[in-house]
Amino acid sequence: MNIRENIRPGGRSARVQASVHKAVRDLLSKMDRNEVTIPLIATEAGVTPSTIYRRWGDLQELLADVAVERLRPDAPPKDTGSARSDLEHWAEQYADEMASGPGRAMIRDVLSSVGADTRNAGKCCGYTREQVQAIAERARDRGEEFPDVETVIDEVVAPIMYRILFDDAPPTSAKVLSLVERLFPQRR
Amino acid sequence: MNIRENIRPGGRSARVQASVHKAVRDLLSKMDRNEVTIPLIATEAGVTPSTIYRRWGDLQELLADVAVERLRPDAPPKDTGSARSDLEHWAEQYADEMASGPGRAMIRDVLSSVGADTRNAGKCCGYTREQVQAIAERARDRGEEFPDVETVIDEVVAPIMYRILFDDAPPTSAKVLSLVERLFPQRR
Known part of the structure; x- marks a missing residue:
């Protein structure tokens, strides 16, 4: 998967990514990791679940992407x-x-x-x-x-x-x- | 969790464990890791899913237990x-x-x-x-x-x-x- 490459800063794609990342961080701060699901993240981020599946593939890949960002x-x-x-x-x-x-x-x-x-x-x-x-x-x-x-x-x-x-x-x-x-x- | 300790060799508990471990290894050898579920493992091992949940808690814990055993x-x-x-x-x-x-x-x-x-x-x-x-x-x-x-x-x-x-x-x-x-x- 090629997630962050080729994203125009400030463009729609970058805004979706920032919003989904923020949703994951917010959810992880208030609930157990095992309870976090893609539909929950989508609701919190104001996007459709299919947007998330299309861009990240699955929950594990999204969590890893957020974790890498936080480890930077x-x-x-x-x-x-x-x-x-x-x-x-x-x-x-x-x-x-x-x-x-x-x-x-x-x-x-x-x-x-x-x-x-x-x-x-x-x-x-x-x-x-x-x-x-x-x-x-x-x-x-x-x-x-x-x-x-x-x-x-x-x-x-x-x-x-x-x-x-x-x-x-x-x-x-x-x-x-x-x-x-x-x-x-x-x-x- | 305290899985393997206090198990009498050859006893019922040891037989269940051997059978469940074997079922996991067999399933992992023929299907993708993401497709393996506790009900599938239970059927393959000839035990009930609740036996597995009771002893290992969840799938991740069982997979880890099998992996540790294979890494010995x-x-x-x-x-x-x-x-x-x-x-x-x-x-x-x-x-x-x-x-x-x-x-x-x-x-x-x-x-x-x-x-x-x-x-x-x-x-x-x-x-x-x-x-x-x-x-x-x-x-x-x-x-x-x-x-x-x-x-x-x-x-x-x-x-x-x-x-x-x-x-x-x-x-x-x-x-x-x-x-x-x-x-x-x-x-x-």
Whole structure:
């Protein structure tokens, strides 16, 4: 499915999408996820159910689309003065957000929609990569050394996400800092 | 939910469970996952739908239970003569299995059932930990050095799983070997 591409900003299609997304967010904030249905969303958004089926295919795909949108970072990583502390700050925030109830629900929605393709999940990974890339570029501008972005994904992001999804307890702040520490063995 | 605990092997409860699990596996092998329903499973297993609802609660919980059972390793990791090559062999096989169509579907089923608790997902992580632990113990018996099991989870298992779930392409064999390589910098 090719949902957001080729949508003219401000056009009818964009307005329908914004209205449906808002309806989903509003419904999810006041009822259980299992009770949300496409007819309910359509009523709340003021569109017909067939508009939703035509554009998103099914409920799971729509929920995933909304979740991806909510997982899109709304600001660049905070500039704390050094690459290492930028990464520490970002990684702690990432772990907190993803381990929260809404964070887990969004990850689940994104992963549940993955059929043959991993388009939605890939977008999330793309957002994460962009954030790490921004920290890396700032480090370069400051003349600091910084590990390869893919190494940060493997050694910091992946363990945080694995432990949120599969482990009994989410990673502690100390655990997150120790993951970053391993990438900066010579500093401090 | 507390499904498998306290079931007497060979008793009525165990027979019902085996029969329902088999029905799910059989149905999943011949029809699309979205078409599988509890009434269909009940007919195939020769039990009433209410038996299934009573024991598993809902379809998602039952699919997760079956998936966890299928993800349980059926043999200890292969003994290839050294800790490093044991881990390489195991990690490549793990990546292959999890990245396969059935592997991804099982991971999705396990993660989809995660509501308030992460019991099913935690079991999968537990199986993985046991396999790595077995390699670690064999290494110790041979007098070889071996990293901490949690380090192997963070540096080998987590990146493999993250890239299967979120990245565009599953990890290549070269990528998996490079993850193991980082844990054995001094060898070879």
